[in-house]
Amino acid sequence: MSLRNALLGLLVFRPGSGYDLLKMFDTSLGYVWPAKQSQIYGELTKLDATGLIKVTEEGPRGRKQYSLTPAGHAETVRWLTESRESRPQRNPMLLQTFFLGLLPREEAVQRLLDHAEASAKEHDTLVALRDTEDWDKDMLTVCGRLVLEHGIRQRVLEQEWARWAADQLRAGHAVDPDGGPTGVPGKETDTEEPSAANASDA
């Protein structure tokens, strides 16, 4: 239901067409909630049908300008106050990290350092964006700035964590006494066999 609320949210500030909204997704909102053209148009049609928005003006190329109805405004406020949205749960990068032990140690370490570097680049981009934009014009950009700051901090976290994790893996090359490979094994055992992990089910 979140795309729905994203569209309503944008329409609170000013009426707009599907095309206008698409632009906003692509330039700003898409950082936290991406949406494709086909989905936006479909959702707008539904929103119109349920009476949360309506066409208030028609323009040149079949352009339909949508505005919020009172019901739409109420729904937006309700969404903001009543629903407590949680963090995103699916993280592909952490999923890979979970299985990083299957790679030779150096490769695993390198993957983490690559992630750190990629995050650093993204960090710089976001900082540049923060310092470029003409902020504080309206509430949308005031809150947009809060969101952007979150992104910046996030990239710092990714960097620091990835470097720490790389260190952890590097440090883990102690050979354990009871035979099993405790750290990340080298290339010896990992070709064909599902070698592994342990038998220590105690």
Added chain:
Amino acid sequence: MSLRNALLGLLVFRPGSGYDLLKMFDTSLGYVWPAKQSQIYGELTKLDATGLIKVTEEGPRGRKQYSLTPAGHAETVRWLTESRESRPQRNPMLLQTFFLGLLPREEAVQRLLDHAEASAKEHDTLVALRDTEDWDKDMLTVCGRLVLEHGIRQRVLEQEWARWAADQLRAGHAVDPDGGPTGVPGKETDTEEPSAANASDA
């Protein structure tokens, strides 16, 4: 395609049934990649059909124990080395933050503080988990620990950011005197004054 790889990854360490895998998702992997029972069974069937896993043993209640085939192992390594997965993009909480200006200022601030507190609680849970688990038994838990640490740092970030953001909103001054209708700023381009959320505060 990530569920697929998650299943393969788990099966590298030890063979298991759909039921076993479901348990692992619910207890550990699910933190970064949740999966439901129906999806797991469906995916295992597909994986079996494509020859990446196979049934190596049948148990009591129609239990089918799956193991990786060499092709499945190769695919897992390929996934880890070749694909560079990105960060999650959809964040419902940040989406709401984007529109927080529609609420009266105190309410918006409170939402952020609530988020900080919720994150603090999650933080404590994760720290407890870190200090309870019997770690370093095998590679899975070594890397699991890296992932857990990420979660802990993430919660710290959320707290710090949310408190900072609350301060930012609070610092935004000036109740606009004419009192716009319930939080819609409209077209007033009052230059650099960050226009207040709305007039609902006294």
Added chain:
DNA sequence: TCCTTCATGTAACCGGTTACATGATTGT
């Protein structure tokens, strides 16, 4: 004229969620 941008729509597909349905085995 021709290219770009504006502008909307639809159909097929895929991954994930909810819910239903069934039954065997084990422990108390």
Added chain:
DNA sequence: ACAATCATGTAACCGGTTACATGAAGGA
């Protein structure tokens, strides 16, 4: 005997992605 757990499957639905399709308006 009964409940809990083990164990698998399927069908309907929903949100999101890819791709296709169409055409008007404006500027070079």
